[in-house]
Amino acid sequence: MSIKADVQELESIRVEIKSLNNKKQKLKEKEREVENRITEYLKINQHPGIKHQDRAIILEQKEKRANKKILERNLDAINVLRNHGIEPERAEKILTEVLEARKGEKVAKDILKIKKLNL
Secondary structure, rough: OOHHHHHHHHHHHHHHHHHHHHHHHHHHHHHHHHHHHHHHHHHHHHEEEEEEOOEEEOOOOOOOOOOOHHHHHHHHHHHHHHOOOHHHHHHHHHHHHHHHHOOOOOOOOOOOOOOOOOO
């Protein structure tokens, strides 16, 4: 195989991936809408669940934690450190060190970029 064929194949693959990602995003949105309609039906009719063909569709409640913004998470972590007797100046430094320690080491990686040339 020539390099030209490889480049064309790579571009084709990237276009297909982009297309599939867009399709997946639309399907996930449609999935949420259908789930909401089924949930509303069950709540309105006060059914704990329904049977459909060979499946049981049951409405359950689960606790889920709300997502915090990064700044809010960091401030809460600093407050926890302060509550355990660490001075405010050291709490920020310790938090920074802990967050950095959780990350992996930096590794050089080759990335192939394709740019359109204006001739």
